[in-house]
Amino acid sequence: MATKLLLSFAICRLIVTVGLTVDPSELLRLGVDGQLSVDPFDIETASLDFGLISRSEPMAVLHPGSADDIARLVQAAYLSSQGFTVSARGHGHSINGQAQTNNGVVIEMSGGSRGSRLGLGNLAKQQVAVKEMHVDVWGGELWIDVLRRTLEHGLAPKSWTDYLYLSVGGTLSNGGISGQAFNHGPQISNVYELDVVTGKGELMTCSEEKNSKLFHAVLGGLGQFGIITRARIALEPAPQRVRWIRVLYSNFSTFTGDQEYLISMHGKPSTLKFDYVEGFVIVDEGLINNWRSSFFSPRNPVKISSVGANGGVLYCLEITKNYDESTGDTIDQEVEALMKNLNFIPSTVFTTDLPYTDFLDRVHRAELKLRAKGLWEVPHPWLNLFVPRSRIADLDRGVFKGILGNNKTSGPILIYPMNKNKWDQRSSVVTPDEDVFYLVALLRSALDNGEETQSLEYLTDQNGKILRFCDDAGIKVKQYLPHYTTREEWMDHFGDKWDRFYQRKMEFDPRRILATGQRIFNPSSGSTSTVSPW
Structure with missing residues (x-):
């Protein structure tokens, strides 16, 4: 209790010192079971995210000991006479400050290093x-x-x-x-x-x-x-093992045709479909050897020039089939039957078998390699788009073969289709208004290596060009992990879902104190009555 009172006193002094508008007594009354911290390490950690593009310092960080701690904090913010905001932060993997807040408190939901030391893991x-x-x-x-x-x-x-x-x-x-x-x-x-x-x-x-x-x-x-x-x-x-397969294409329509064929099989018996369908775009030779493409063996290299890439671009289909050791003797025949209708380049089949957990955790192994090279904690100007099936070929011509050109890339470009009927339209997510749409994810890192095309400024500008191209061409994309700065952009993003989104906000968070880092609504001040969110 003494420690908690000293910490609360420190928070009050901090709030008064920096001139914030919160009544210090409001935080004193919280009585949380976890820890309400103003430690510089906690503040710095909560000020940044994976994007390393946006920075915003909270006034305190809560390491909750229970859901009740979170409820007490949010209720204090809601009832506050002057107002403060609250943002929940998980692993800090946001890319545009979505989990950050000014003049507020960040809740470290995943504990972080300090939460782990305090034994607050759940x-x-x-x-x-x-x-x-x-x-x-x-x-x-x-x-x-x-x-x-x-x-x-x-x-x-x-x-x-x-x-x-x-x-x-x-x-x-x-x-x-x-x-x-x-x-x-x-x-x-x-x-x-x-x-x-x-x-x-x-x-x-x-x-x-x-x-x-x-x-x-x-x-x-x-x-x-x-x-x-x-x-x-x-x-x-849970399956025990995974047959992991990658094949290459030089023709985009053939590549997407095969992807769409594979996802059309989802309603058929499990033995007649793959369990995982993704893909990525290779716009330069170097991408084959990057962290997302380490699947290819150095002893068996693939050169874009050797497979007749159209416009200097290759497309990789990535598929898996789950199986158990008891059915391992039939996996070869099942995979062969599934692949016989695909039209990939025959000489570019690469397969491996591994435990199910190793496949699911494959990116983490790549993360460890990048961390060892100092290439993980760098800015990540990612752009994730949902693209209507009817316009995906236009995106290929204008972006993959156009804007991106043959520049060296510093991260994967994922592309794979999904079935809209697997998405519940009652949720808040917005997707293109077609039965099939694609994720196109440019997951690039800004590197300080002297190459202009890999700098943060260049990649950010390129993202802007891609969005303008889509807008000018009438390609009605929707951002996944969306980031906008104006009310008009957010209203356009949600489209005919906007009115429902707004009404839900006014019902469940009328003072707009939650997730202000998303920049959708401005927090209110004063009484708890509903006022203009802009």
């Missing part, structure tokens, strides 16, 4: 219900830990992201996609129930049957309606 709170095939997890839990826990029961979540060191609440607030989304849908389509702290500080349980409006609002809601403190995730029997 892994022990996971409950795996084998009979009902679900797992209850803390909102700040990382997916890698969810995987490890469920595998103890021979189970695993159905839908993933490519990178597992992300928080459950973070991906569910955006969508959560990977190569399984064509079949199982995004992660937000595989949730049974949530516990959420709304912008009023109310801790509510919601699902399809209970508080369904809040349930659908929060899923893909960019953190605007509440903070996810618990999620009930659907599970399935």
Whole structure:
């Protein structure tokens, strides 16, 4: 108790010193079980994210000991006479300051290094219900830990992201996609129930049957309606091994035709489809050897010039088939049957077999290599787009073969299709209005290596050119992990979902105190009555 009082006193002094508008007594009354910190290390950590493009210092950081701690903090903000904001931060993998806040408190949902030292991890709170095939997890839990826990029961979540060191609440607030989304849908389509702290500080349980409006609002809601403190995730029997295959194409329409053929098989028996379908664009020789393409063996190199790339661009189809050791004797025949209708370059088939967990955690191994070279903690001017199927060829001509040209790239360019019917339109996510749409993700890093085409300024400008090209060409893309700065841009992004999005905001976070780093609504000050959000 003495430590808590001293810490609260320190926070009060800090608030007075920097001239913030919050009444210090409001934070003194919180009485949290975790830790409310103004440690410079915590403040610095919460000021930055994976993008390293935006910086915003909070006045304090909360390491919660329970969902009640979060509810107390948000309620204090909601009832504050002068107002402060609250942002939830998972693994800090945002790219444009979405989890940051000024004049507010950041909640470190995943603990971070300080939370870990204090023993505030929530892994022990996971409950795996084998009979009902679900797992209850803390909102700040990382997916890698969810995987490890469920595998103890021979189970695993159905839908993933490519990178597992992300928080459950973070991906569910955006969508959560990977190569399984064509079949199982995004992660937000595989949730049974949530516990959420709304912008009023109310801790509510919601699902399809209970508080369904809040349930659908929060899923893909960019953190605007509440903070996810618990999620009930659907599970399935976990396979033991994965046959991982990559093949190359030089013709774009052939490449996308095969991708669309593969995802059209999702309604057929499991033996008649692949379990994962992705792909990426290779716009220069160097990309073949980068971290996302390390699959190719140095002893068996592939040269763009040797396979007749059209316009200097190659396309890689990446597919997997899950299996168990007991069925390992049939995997060759199953894969052969699935691939016989594909039209890839015959000499470019690369396969490997590995444990299921190793495949799911493949990007983390690449991360460790980049960290060793000092190439991980650099700015990441990523651009993620959902592109209508009918216009994907135009994007190829204008962007892959046009704007990107033959410049050296510093990160992968992913491209793969998804089925819209696997996305619940009641959620807050917006997707193109076609039955099939593509993710195009330019996951590039800004490197300080003297090459202009890999600088932050150049890549940011190039992202702007890509968006302007889409706008001028009438390609109605939607940003995934969206980032806009004006009300008009956000209204255009949500389209006919805007009115519903706005109404939900006014109902669940009327003072607009949550997730202000998204820059959708301006926080209010004064009374708790509804005022203009702009």
